[in-house]
Amino acid sequence: MTTRRSLIAGNWKMHKTGDEAVQTVQQLKTLVADAGDVEVMVAPPFTALTQVATTLAGSTIALGAQNMHWEAKGAFTGEIAPAMLVSAGCRYVIIGHSERRQFFGETDATVNRKIHAALAAGLSPVFCIGESEAQRDAGQTFSVLDKQVKNGLEGLFSKDLQSLVVAYEPIWAIGTGKTATNDQAQEVHAHLRRLMAEILDNTLAQTMRILYGGSVNPGNVKGLMAMPDLDGALVGGASLDPETFSQLVHYQG
Ligand code: 13P
DSSP: OOOOOEEEEEEOOSOOOHHHHHHHHHHHHHHTTTOTTEEEEEEOOGGGHHHHHHHHTTSSOEEEESOOOSSSSSSOTTOOOHHHHHHTTOSEEEESOHHHHHHSOOOHHHHHHHHHHHHHTTOEEEEEEOOOHHHHHTTOHHHHHHHHHHHHTTTOOGGGOTTOEEEEOOGGGTTSSOOOOHHHHHHHHHHHHHHHHHHSOHHHHHHOEEEEESSOOTTTHHHHHTSTTOOEEEESGGGSSHHHHHHHHTTTO
């Protein structure tokens, strides 16, 4: 059986100034120093990245960004290029979060360009997918996800995707306190792994980490992480407080 190292990732969204972010990771560094078998990542806002990177020097906590543009440079006011994230100290970049798709017009096509660009820059994309409540109620969950995955990964092959992380975030579970049940999440994750085997290859499907996101908290994390195809969590609200986030990182204890 393949062992996949769990990744507990905090997506801070539009929260924390540079100073607030530094304070948070200073505490977090101590709190998760013993979390050897679980990988920890935080994704602060762009303006806090370099300060957080400096604070994290020498710690095992990885740094991620929440978005990026696909072009390397140019007249794209307000955008951030992949190499800028690398030089700020990022190892990961979240791509295609449902809030980006919903509020900022991101599509499967732009997500695809971003994944290509992130990989070319040496960043590990955290590729977000998820269905809405209406789509789930209409029985379309798998078809919606299949389309997001196939379009998002178009033109990429398993050799390119060794560092890709997938995050399944059902839109109806984000920030709502309404978590997918362990079985609902497992059903989707197993489906996604089968899909990866079908469109890429089985070795990659077995080693690829698939995170769950949507109202993960200290009360539900253990049950979710016990499911065989859940390899970690992408956490919003519960990642902002270092004590709470540390409880998530220590879900095994
Ligand atoms: P919440 O954990 O606040 O539901 O957010 C999930 C999320 O969107 C992480 O990317």
